[in-house]
Amino acid sequence: MLEDLELLNVGPAPRMKAEFAPRVNLITGDNGLGKSFLLDCAWWTVTRRWSAEVNPRMTSSLEVRPRDAKRQACINVRVANAGNTRSQTLSGVRMPGSEQWHPPTALPRSLGLLLYAHADGSFSVWDPVRNGWYHDGGQVKTRRPPYVFTEAEVWDGLRDAQRSVPLCNGLLHDWSGWIKAGDAKADAMAVALRALSPDSERGDELAPGPPTRLSLDDVRDIPTIRTGGVGPVPILHASAGIRRVAALAYIITWAWGEHQVAADLQGAAVTPRVTMLFDEVESHLHPRWQRSILKALKDVGDALLDGAALQLIASTHSPLVLASAEPWFDPEQDAWLDLDLEGDPPEARLSRRTYTPRGTPGAWLTSEAFDLRTERGSIEAEQAVLRAREILRNADAPLAEVMDAHADLRGVLPDVDRFWVRWNAFVEERGGAP
Template sequence: MLKHMRLTHVGPVDPLEAELDERLNVFTGDNGLGKSFLLDVAWWILTRTWAGRPAMGRRKVAVPLRRDARKGIVQMSSPSIHWSLRGRRAVEGSATIKPGASPTEWTRSKGRPPLVGLVLYARIDGGFSLWDPARNYWWDEEHERPPAYHFTREEVWDGKPLDAPGKICEGLIRDWRDWQQNSSSNEFRLLTELLEILSPEPSERMRPGGPPRVLEPDDGRRIPMLELPYGEVPLIHASAGMRRVLALAYLLVWSWEKHREASESRGIPPETRMVLLVDEVEAHLHPRWQRVIVPAILKAIEHVQRDVSVQVLMTTHSPMVLASLEPHFEEERDQLFRFAMEEGHVELHRIDWTKHGDATGWLVSEVFGLQEARSPEAEEALEQAHTFLLGEGAMPRRAREIQRKLAELLPSTDPYWAVWRFGLQRMKLKVEGS
């Protein structure tokens, strides 16, 4: 598992330093500040492969600038990535870009990576990446091994082809169909149970439906059905949010079952550790799903693999996700981070965990930094009303203007009306409609 990472001259935060906890690490912050980039680098540290494009380093002139007048040499500071891992043994490592090399050509410290368990990365584009120590680790020098498995969104559903004829993964549609037809399939039992765990509540349970069906004459595939409260829906017609949850459930079952098979064939014990990276965990999900998804994911992993130690690195923009963690957050094992723009520089801060009660409380906390959980227009009107009530002297005309604006933007049941009326009474102003 990833314990510490430090990035210098690479990415939006320079330098970036993060001390990670052993279970849940949540990253928030505005768009474009480096949340997804951090997950990409974490995946690379753990697996030695990039899930997408490699990180690009930047060479910088050393500070203070020193020039050798005789040789005309300017000292440059090279990009670097340093890390420490918790595996079966503690390991530190580093990587840098050598002078003259491409800005994406990272040279790592030598030695085999430690075994950190399975690493699964749910990317924001709907794709997934998997690193399996039983199938991707350098157990011997005689057999070639894929460095990792990378699935596009389409390959998760339709299968992942090998360079040679055949497939390394049949895909969700075919595996679901085959598992369902096998009455003794442990995979289908697990998949069914995970769908129930990952459903938002009993009234919206996802269950496997009836036998797979051919939907179109020119497409001979038999498509599995998903049973929802209002009827059966073909998997390929499920909503975007459901498809991401279905893909995660499938990949959890597929990765662990294939890991067990590979471990048995190698004569090694299966892993009981996992690192899960999830980018924008709330993507495509209704708030009803957002408020249960993270606890459900933790429960689902433990259900697939008993006594598993799981470390989660996830990003989110959702105050509902953070509100949902309040009953489950363990300060001795979990952390909350925030990317923030400060004076033209991006900074990463660890945020002390504080309960804010609901999504509105989180929106106006330091994590999201909004003054009001409202539209910008309503926020401006409230600021004008607040300034007026704190001012000196009675200005009836100005009070009427502010009240008309508030009436346009606030519902009649808004609690601020009590504040406004009390303020007018204190100022001995009577405004019609107040």
């Protein structure tokens, strides 16, 4: 489990520190305030490699640059130890004027498997057995670099460019192969899809169908998927949301299955811990699905990873994702971290907020997570309401001004808006005609 992450002289502030809870961590904040950056830095400190350095086809998760190249930059991560012993600190530094980062030389002993779902559909996987490193005569030797898949490579497979060997056969090949061979991983994939399905009461569960051909020219057997009663549809024709979740189900199934094989080969123990970094957890998902995805991920350890303890660190721009945690959010186990611009000159600041239920996703829009001034969807309606609120506070506002604001509201605010109750009463009081 990651306990905290500290950035010095990198990213959108001179210093930033995130303290994580053991179960679900939600990161909110405006565009460009450092959510992906935090995840990338956490990833590097554990794995010693930037995702785009391992796989040059990646267009995100590049090596980070220091803010001020003349000063030392540091990334520190604290990892909880499995027993009651002290936590372990991993520190990476970049010296002034240097062209490269010096990663930590300590192995994150008790972190377990690390999965990173990037916002653009790419994935990175670090397995302590397959990708760990060891000290050999004072030198750090890596078994092999982490697995970094672009979105296309999740589907078509990943090869080791230097040795030209397959590292992963990809979703299309593996999944149809597992089904045809009656492999237990086919069942694991079916369980994963069900666990990650949207709100199953409506019968929208995702389930695998029989593999099929797409055309005479393509000899691949393409996995198919059913959504509720509909389908089967070849997975390549499925919607973006379904493909995103199928890819996630596959990466979890593949990474966990290969970890077990590797542990067996190496005579190592299967890890009881999984850490998942998830950038923009709601991307491509319909609101109904946004409402269920976080809980599904929270329960992924029990559902798919043989009871391994799962720590999730997820960024989001979705008020529905935040609202969906209201029934189970526990401040002992979960945290909400929020990035804001503060100070002069403005700098990003990360704060751990108190998570209090707000009842509706709309109410979350005006929370610190999103900082909107009202819950209204259009800027025009919001501006008209803000102007009218100003007038409500000013008992001396001339009637002409009141009626002008009234006309504004009439133009943009729907009749059902609850602001009308207060406003109409005020207009009548002032002698105007609502």
